Each structure stands twice: as structure tokens, then as C-alpha cells.
Amino acid sequence: MSDSAPGDYPPDPLLASGAFISSSAGDGTLGNSAKRRSIQGGIGVSGSGESVRIGMANGTDQMNPSLDSSGHQAESKSRKRAAPGDNWLPSGWRVEDKVRTSGATAGSVDKYYYEPNTGRKFRSRTEVLYYLEHGTSKKGAKKAENTDFNSDHFEGQGSSNRASRKVKEPPAGPAPPPPLDFDFKNPPEKVSWSMGNTREEAWTPIIGDVKVQDSVRQNWSTAFTFITNRNPSKLSL
């Protein structure tokens, strides 16, 4: 059935920042596959109907206008159904497609988004964007005004996401790390990008002679994703 290319999953979510690197224009099979709400005859299967993907900017955008002529699926609709794929997801985030197994809507799919560091769960793109902007979820936003910049990044990769009991706003701790950690006022003047070895999908940013940390690069990606999703008109800051 599924046949995505074997190399679909980067070894490390931190590497997934392909916002500007479109890998291969050939296999454009992604995106549409999740577009359905099949109601299967056999209900009653318990769990196990889920698939998880790593959030990254997949090379869905084809800058090739003359590739297909069977309909215009441009993104002119930017109200609701604006995200065919998950390209808007900042790198590192996970998406989970959860299939409903009972009830009148059995068979339909719910998407959940997980923040890489805390594992916080979101039910919609709207919620994710809100979180990226405010650093908190709408519901948990009571009076936790914490501008503490906890700049130590974790490696989102650890498989330690499991034992989390309650995933939500830290009741007493500092606010979550700033989702948008990028100094728009002082961007680096020059960045060199190099691809170290062929196996790696990611390019490595270098400023001067110093490699840029992965976490920093990821912040760039997150900021880029957020801005282009949220404030396309304010790109000129």
C-alpha cells in the first residue's frame, strides 16, 4: 500500500528544515493521499489505525507549472482548507493521523500536532499557529506571563516523549521556550550553506567560519514557517 520513498524520514527531526530545499521533483505522491474520509464497513477495530509523520517542509511545492493540467489546485483558498499537506508545520513537529474507530463518524481522521520539545498536543493548525505566536495555548493562557527566555534547547529526538503523564502548561515552571526565537532586527549578514556529505539531506549554515547550531537553524525554519503562514504581508520588517 503505502510506498513512500524509504528515505522519507530524516534520522533526526532537527534536520528537517527543507523549507527551501525541494528534494526531487519526481515523487509527488504525497499530500493527496490523506484526503479522504473513508468509512469502512468493518468497524470495531481497536486502535492501531494511526500513522505518524515528521513535520517538515516536504517538497510539495512544485515550481513547475507545466507539469500537470488536470485542474488547478492552487492555494488560492487561504481561509480554511489552506493546507493540503503539512508544509506549514515547523520542522520537528509531528503529525498524527488518528482514525476514529467508533461512533457515527468512525473512519474519519483527526489530525493532531505535537510540539517537539514538550510534546504538547494540538488539534488544529489554528492552535499551532496560536501557540507559535503566543507561546501558550488559548485555554492554558490564564495569567502566566513569563518572558523568561530559556534558551537551552533540548534535543527533540530523544524517545523520552512517552512517559509524559500530563502534557500541558507547566503549572509552576517557566513558560515554554519562546517558539519564535529569531532576532528579526539583527539577522546575520551573510550565511554560507554547505552540504557536508551526500547522505545528509540538510544543508549546514555557516556564519564566518562557525557552523550554526542545529537548534538555531531550526529556529530560523520555525520563524520562516510562521511568518509565511501568518503574516505574509509583513515580511518587510
Added chain:
DNA sequence: GCCACCGGTGGC
């Protein structure tokens, strides 16, 4: 009290 899950609908 929390969380996961389903129901229902507004917008396309």
C-alpha cells in the same frame, strides 16, 4: 480534574 475522543457544523 484531565485527557482523548466523537459529534456536528461552518466554510469552501
Added chain:
DNA sequence: GCCACCGGTGGC
């Protein structure tokens, strides 16, 4: 008609 989104609640 399809689908993303969110309200509400049942179960733990």
C-alpha cells in the same frame, strides 16, 4: 459534498 475545526463529554 468534503473537510478542518472546535465544543462537549464520557472515561479514567
